[in-house]
Amino acid sequence: MRYYTVRRDGEQRLVVENENGIFDLTSACEDLGRFKDLARAAVISESSVDEIADRHLDAADELDPAAIESPRQPVVPDEVWAAGVTYRISEEAREAESSMPEMYLNVYDSERPEIFFKATPNRTVGPDEDVGVREDSDWDVPEPELGVVLYRGEPVGYTIGNDMSSRGIEGENPLYLPQAKVYDRCCSVGPAVASPSTIGDPHDLEMTIDISRDGETLFRDSTSTGEMDRTCEELVSYYTRHNSVPDLAILLTGTALVPDDEFSLEPDDKITIDVENIGQLRNDVRTV
Structure with missing residues (x-):
């Protein structure tokens, strides 16, 4: 999976792309607004980032490919x-x-x-x-x-x-x-x-x-x-x-x-x- 940061509806969103399409993870879980949130959740649950994303895909909004044509910085490292x-x-x-x-x-x-x-x-x-x-x-x-x-x-x-x-x-x-x-x-x-x-x-x-x-x-x-x-x-x-x-x-x-x-x-x-x-x-x- 590939993870992007985009602006949607005036807000920052964490978006994931896989073989089935593009999905707004933040729409499924408001605590997943940044890639850092996803990484933290993976560590806490002893899972991979992909496994955490998979759990939320069914509830996530599917987006048009245009959603990731102008992405923002995908991760802001310390x-x-x-x-x-x-x-x-x-x-x-x-x-x-x-x-x-x-x-x-x-x-x-x-x-x-x-x-x-x-x-x-x-x-x-x-x-x-x-x-x-x-x-x-x-x-x-x-x-x-x-x-x-x-x-x-x-x-x-x-x-x-x-x-x-x-x-x-x-x-x-x-x-x-x-x-x-x-x-x-x-x-x-x-x-x-x-x-x-x-x-x-x-x-x-x-x-x-x-x-x-x-x-x-x-x-x-x-x-x-x-x-x-x-x-x-x-x-x-x-x-x-x-x-x-x-x-x-x-x-x-x-x-x-x-x-x-x-x-x-x-x-x-x-x-x-x-x-x-x-x-x-x-x-x-x-x-x-």
């Missing part, structure tokens, strides 16, 4: 964290941009992955909202990633994430990473949360990115999450290790889709990220 250098091409790109390239090779080959803080709720946007590029940066790129949605440190679903990055700032000095990664509108997630049973193997998903400007595609590429050198389980383990994690979090798992070094985002560029079994995340670009 924190977003991210992993870096999990694909070979990402390691190569980080080496190319950096004044200290050897440190990235050491991370790629080491036992411990790179895990860093990415965003707070007010720095995170949803589908069809603008992502940001820093005004003080002259080399900016999107980073399309598979996101693991966690409730109390346990995976409850998957979404698409865009880990916006100021490569020029990070390349000056690796210690500038927080400024290159954490700023207004630095992260987008959506369009849905797909349950683990819907995703299947998270390490066998096709991922595609398209960046266009004035109607012309400037960069398009695809990969498979099977190219990731770390597993989602491993990354989650290091994120939660000795760390008091919040109830709801997203962990982004790294990127393998890196535009050429000559490319940098500009305001009004359009970014479209597709991940198999989840959907399509679209965002425009603005300067912040």
Whole structure:
């Protein structure tokens, strides 16, 4: 199942899509207004999110497919964290941009992955909202990633994430990473949360990115999450290790889709990220 947040009758609603159609879960149970409510109910009842949703489908309003054409941010995490250098091409790109390239090779080959803080709720946007590029940066790129949605440190679903990055700032000095990664509108997630049973193997998903400007595609590429050198389980383990994690979090798992070094985002560029079994995340670009 895929879970969306939409506005219906002037209110926020939790909507589920399965093979039989699209259903308003909030209409069947007013306590299920957010994905976080569904995850909490699943933990309390020792069930999966899909099992909780199934219990309410018969009483839920069935909706037209148009209901999920313009979804809102599907989940508002207390924190977003991210992993870096999990694909070979990402390691190569980080080496190319950096004044200290050897440190990235050491991370790629080491036992411990790179895990860093990415965003707070007010720095995170949803589908069809603008992502940001820093005004003080002259080399900016999107980073399309598979996101693991966690409730109390346990995976409850998957979404698409865009880990916006100021490569020029990070390349000056690796210690500038927080400024290159954490700023207004630095992260987008959506369009849905797909349950683990819907995703299947998270390490066998096709991922595609398209960046266009004035109607012309400037960069398009695809990969498979099977190219990731770390597993989602491993990354989650290091994120939660000795760390008091919040109830709801997203962990982004790294990127393998890196535009050429000559490319940098500009305001009004359009970014479209597709991940198999989840959907399509679209965002425009603005300067912040």
